[in-house]
Amino acid sequence: MNRLFISVFSLSFLLLSCHSQKDIAVSTPQTPVPPSNIVSGYWQQHVDYKMDIDMDVNTYQYKGKQKLVYTNNSPDVLNKVFYHLYFNAFQPGSEMDVRSLTIADPDGRVKDRISKLKPNEIGYIKVNSLKQNGVTLIHETVGTVLEVELAKPITPGESVTFDMVFDGQVPVQIRRSGRNNKEGVALSMAQWYPKLAEYDFEGWHADPYIGREFHGVWGNFDVKLTIDKNYIIGGTGYLQNPNEIGYGYETGTINRPNSDKLTWHFVAPKVHDFTWAADPDYSHDTKQVPNGPLLHFLYKSTMPKEKLENWKNLQPKAVELMQFFSGNVGQYPYKQYSVIQGGDGGMEYGMCTLILGEGSFEGLFGVTAHEMGHSWFQFILASNELRHSWMDEGFTEYIGTLAESHIFNKDFEALSKRVYDVYTYLAKSGKEQPQSTHSDRYNFNQSYSISAYYKGYVFLKQLAYVIGQENQEKTIKQYFRDFSFKHPRPVDFIRTAEKISGLELDWYLIDWTQTTNTIDYAVKSVDNKSVTLERIGLMPMPIDVLVTYADGTTEDFYIPLQMMRGEKPTVATTIKDWAWAYPTYTFNVSKTIKSVEIDPKSLMADIDKTNNKK
Numbered sequence: 001m002n003r004l005f006i007s008v009f010s011l012s013f014l015l016l017s018c019h020s021q022k023d024i025a026v027s028t029p030q031t032p033v034p035p036s037n038i039v040s041g042y043w044q045q046h047v048d049y050k051m052d053i054d055m056d057v058n059t060y061q062y063k064g065k066q067k068l069v070y071t072n073n074s075p076d077v078l079n080k081v082f083y084h085l086y087f088n089a090f091q092p093g094s095e096m097d098v099r100s101l102t103i104a105d106p107d108g109r110v111k112d113r114i115s116k117l118k119p120n121e122i123g124y125i126k127v128n129s130l131k132q133n134g135v136t137l138i139h140e141t142v143g144t145v146l147e148v149e150l151a152k153p154i155t156p157g158e159s160v161t162f163d164m165v166f167d168g169q170v171p172v173q174i175r176r177s178g179r180n181n182k183e184g185v186a187l188s189m190a191q192w193y194p195k196l197a198e199y200d201f202e203g204w205h206a207d208p209y210i211g212r213e214f215h216g217v218w219g220n221f222d223v224k225l226t227i228d229k230n231y232i233i234g235g236t237g238y239l240q241n242p243n244e245i246g247y248g249y250e251t252g253t254i255n256r257p258n259s260d261k262l263t264w265h266f267v268a269p270k271v272h273d274f275t276w277a278a279d280p281d282y283s284h285d286t287k288q289v290p291n292g293p294l295l296h297f298l299y300k301s302t303m304p305k306e307k308l309e310n311w312k313n314l315q316p317k318a319v320e321l322m323q324f325f326s327g328n329v330g331q332y333p334y335k336q337y338s339v340i341q342g343g344d345g346g347m348e349y350g351m352c353t354l355i356l357g358e359g360s361f362e363g364l365f366g367v368t369a370h371e372m373g374h375s376w377f378q379f380i381l382a383s384n385e386l387r388h389s390w391m392d393e394g395f396t397e398y399i400g401t402l403a404e405s406h407i408f409n410k411d412f413e414a415l416s417k418r419v420y421d422v423y424t425y426l427a428k429s430g431k432e433q434p435q436s437t438h439s440d441r442y443n444f445n446q447s448y449s450i451s452a453y454y455k456g457y458v459f460l461k462q463l464a465y466v467i468g469q470e471n472q473e474k475t476i477k478q479y480f481r482d483f484s485f486k487h488p489r490p491v492d493f494i495r496t497a498e499k500i501s502g503l504e505l506d507w508y509l510i511d512w513t514q515t516t517n518t519i520d521y522a523v524k525s526v527d528n529k530s531v532t533l534e535r536i537g538l539m540p541m542p543i544d545v546l547v548t549y550a551d552g553t554t555e556d557f558y559i560p561l562q563m564m565r566g567e568k569p570t571v572a573t574t575i576k577d578w579a580w581a582y583p584t585y586t587f588n589v590s591k592t593i594k595s596v597e598i599d600p601k602s603l604m605a606d607i608d609k610t611n612n613k614k
């Protein structure tokens with residue numbers, strides 16, 4: 001989600017320009033390598049949605065018909081299903097409202113705003129009828145979740161059709177979706193339709209909408225949106241009928257037929273959500289990425305001139321971003337991607353993002369880099385954000401920052417140092433909870449944000465220290481090849497890293513993501529030609545050490561971690577390994593020592609660096 005949220009802690013510092021410049025290794029797209037055969041036994045559910053929506057732009061109410069063909073690929077018989085009715089969160093007294101009123105550090109954009117919504121300003125989805133293969137079903141709306149008793153169980157391998165008729169009202173913009181946001185975008189339609197909850201290897205995920213993050217079923221969407229003829233729509237999916245509605249979607253030209261409303265028909269294959277935005281004042285530009293998708297930019301033509309210039313300047317940079325991500329993670333698989341002004345802050349969706357549009361150019365670029373990066377780490381590699389938010393937020397922040405450093409020649413190590421510092425702040429604050437905490441169950445919003453974005457970033461950056469830079473880059477690409485269009489789990493990522501590096505890494509995943517153990521290694525003593533190091537923190541790590549001799553020469557040493565059962569590729573002098581349980585480690589060198597420094601490149605998130613040098 002939203003990158004700007006983190007600015008409450010540390011104002012988009014990642015956008016600051018840096019002093020030195022350093023080349024970042026960038027690889028070009030390579031010959032596709034087939035997925036390795038590691039996902040046998042895996043299954044995932046499948047949905048085919050057909051929706052017909054009629055929007056009234058005066059009342060912000062809409063009528064919907066939804067035909068959902070649901071295929072049960074699980075080995076289990078299902079007796080019930082659940083739908084998310086996310087818009088119901090925007091009502092006084094909802095869980096989202098009460099959580100925001102009672103948490104110590106509420107999101108500044110929410111605060112008490114939901115509690116003050118009037119009946120014609122709230123959001124809702126009311127299910128009028130629901131049928132399973134033509135048979136009327138009993139259903140109950142419980143907050144943001146629809147609980148459905150099935151007329152007949154769905155057996156493994158069976159497909160059933162659910163027909164639903166519903167009414168919706170678009171809330172005043174609070175978070176992510178809504179009407180008439182502060183930049184005047186009429187409709188930001190995210191989480192706007194009855195969305196079947198995911199049933200996967202961990203069971204049902206009918207999570208209420210309290211604060212954040214999503215998990216959806218992979219499938220295909222066919223959506224017809226009928227709306228006032230003066231509105232322009234952008235979003236997930238390919239427009240099917242530009243001629244019928246008189247809209248040159250590729251060129252931005254409009255020649256509207258003479259009717260009050262038009263029906264825009266979109267088709268989106270292989271996605272797990274469908275989002276759109278609409279406004280009568282959208283400008284629409286396109287830019288073709290060579291050997292890539294067509295980029296769409298929709299932004300309000302009524303913005304001040306300098307803001308409009310930002311949107312023009314963004315376009316070639318967005319092409320570079322798409323090329324960077326495709327080259328360094330994996331080829332973007334869809335034919336289009338849209339950057340759309342809407343929402344609040346920025347939020348990632350299938351084939352598109354909704355972002356605020358009136359910030360500085362740096363802000364606009366930064367949020368686009370982050371949200372476009374999510375196309376890989378969430379919309380192609382669809383890990384469960386509620387359970388493992390660090391896998392999408394942290395990885396996205398990492399790859400987005402890497403892209404930014406590449407495109408603007410910024411020092412990636414300097415940008416990363418700030419991220420490490422924020423993580424260290426959390427680790428020492430006493431407010432840290434393990435990354436395996438459910439996204440809604442953090443005591444503080446700030447703890448969630450730093451854990452997901454910053455500690456998640458450090459997980460991936462520091463992995464390069466643990467297994468070597470080249471192995472880390474190969475791991476990211478193999479992870480993409482093996483788990484695209486699936487729901488990868490943390491263990492899937494770390495197993496990929498293990499197979500690429502030949503090293504045992506379960507300790508890294510467990511200590512980093514399931515505990516709040518910290519890294520603290522120290523130089524305990526230096527005695528002529530002998531060095532003793534000490535492990536103070538509980539988290540194990542292999543150790544890089546720089547020894548400076550009295551004659552002025554230096555030597556790099558590498559101390560493998562015994563439980564890794566191997567060594568990373570390194571040019572350093574590799575010495576005997578260190579078994580974690582031993583608190584100290586001594587090694588001897590051949591010349592008189594002047595000084596010793598642990599991890600001289602600061603690649604390890606050691607929370608106390610004052611004891612790293614002697």
Ligand SMILES: [Zn+2]
Pocket residue numbers: 001002003370374392393396
């Ligand atoms: Zn994000």
